[in-house]
Amino acid sequence: MTREDIIKPENLVYKKPTLLNDNTMHYCPGCSHGVVHKLIAEVIEEMGMEEKAVGVSPVGCAVFMYNYLDIDCQEAAHGRAPAVATAIKRLWPDRLVFTYQGDGDLACIGTAETIHALNRGENITIIFINNAIYGMTGGQMAPTTLVGMKTATCPYGRDVKIHGYPLHMTEIAATLEGTAYVTRQSVETVAAIRKAKKAIRKAFENSMAGKGSNLVEIVSTCNSGWKMSPVAANKWMEEHMFPYYPLGDLKDKE
Amino acid sequence: MATIKGAIVVDTERCKGCGLCVVACPVKIISLAQKEVNKKGYPFAMQTEDKCIGCASCAIVCPDGCISVYKTKI
Numbered sequence: 001m002t003r004e005d006i007i008k009p010e011n012l013v014y015k016k017p018t019l020l021n022d023n024t025m026h027y028c029p030g031c032s033h034g035v036v037h038k039l040i041a042e043v044i045e046e047m048g049m050e051e052k053a054v055g056v057s058p059v060g061c062a063v064f065m066y067n068y069l070d071i072d073c074q075e076a077a078h079g080r081a082p083a084v085a086t087a088i089k090r091l092w093p094d095r096l097v098f099t100y101q102g103d104g105d106l107a108c109i110g111t112a113e114t115i116h117a118l119n120r121g122e123n124i125t126i127i128f129i130n131n132a133i134y135g136m137t138g139g140q141m142a143p144t145t146l147v148g149m150k151t152a153t154c155p156y157g158r159d160v161k162i163h164g165y166p167l168h169m170t171e172i173a174a175t176l177e178g179t180a181y182v183t184r185q186s187v188e189t190v191a192a193i194r195k196a197k198k199a200i201r202k203a204f205e206n207s208m209a210g211k212g213s214n215l216v217e218i219v220s221t222c223n224s225g226w227k228m229s230p231v232a233a234n235k236w237m238e239e240h241m242f243p244y245y246p247l248g249d250l251k252d253k254e
Numbered sequence: 255m256a257t258i259k260g261a262i263v264v265d266t267e268r269c270k271g272c273g274l275c276v277v278a279c280p281v282k283i284i285s286l287a288q289k290e291v292n293k294k295g296y297p298f299a300m301q302t303e304d305k306c307i308g309c310a311s312c313a314i315v316c317p318d319g320c321i322s323v324y325k326t327k328i
Binding site for chain 2: 001007011016028031032229
């Protein structure tokens with residue numbers, strides 16, 4: 001059997017989701033953002049919400065999300081995506097509203113908006129990409145940077161005496177009354193990607209069912225910011241990030 | 255027992271040569287091009303042997319969605 005016999009439309013088992021359009025993504029090679037974009041596109045397609053999904057992307061690498069996902073998108077000021085999403089969801093209750101925020105945006109600049117939107121139990125989903133660094137601006141220290149981790153603004157490593165401790169936003173969110181589903185996932189292996197997809201689907205379904213706010217943290221890599229190859233960055237994440245940010249569901253209100 | 259044959263098609267112009275598919279492949283038949291690059295200068299991924307099982311691991315981990323997977327029984 002030749003290659004041409006296998007490559008036929010009826011034998012297709014996996015391809016790029018149609019909601020992810022043909023624009024080449026500006027993300028660095030091996031960036032976790034691409035995988036998460038793909039998962040969001042797949043989940044929205046499977047739910048049949050193409051016409052009703054609204055994404056809110058604030059400042060960060062994912063600011064150009066509207067270029068890659070074929071859904072309605074709204075940009076927000078730095079950190080203010082949950083506030084914008086609140087307004088959209090309240091005005092259009094039948095829309096699937098989600099925000100897509102990085103750790104610098106969600107855990108630092110937009111801490112207030114994030115915590116209050118979650119606490120109010122707004123029926124939105126927050127996708128939180130945690131790569132322990134400000135990736136877009138050149139790898140500065142973020143609130144989630146690990147202790148001892150070297151970044152552009154802490155070249156000798158994060159020192160708790162000067163910079164304090166890494167912030168566990170997902171654990172904080174799990175203690176809030178308004179949240180329905182709080183989970184931490186990763187996207188470095190096939191099994192982890194499948195789990196993350198299920199988590200995103202569940203969060204989206206919860207928000208459409210009006211159960212409360214949902215937070216899906218994805219522990220990610222920033223291989224350019226960490227100055228590693230994509231494969232080495234995944235390994236480093238498994239060794240150093242997972243002990244500090246353990247994966248799994250933190251809260252699941254049935 | 256029916257054998258399963260698979261094949262992958264890589265969108266070489268979209269590929270950025272990150273190498274995550276090379277590691278994810280359980281039968282180790284993907285490698286980055288050695289002497290060729292695409293228009294943007296990245297060495298793209300390609301299938302080097304005929305042993306593909308069509309598991310789609312490479313396509314699932316690909317951050318840019320460059321890989322389409324085909325599978326058939328013979």
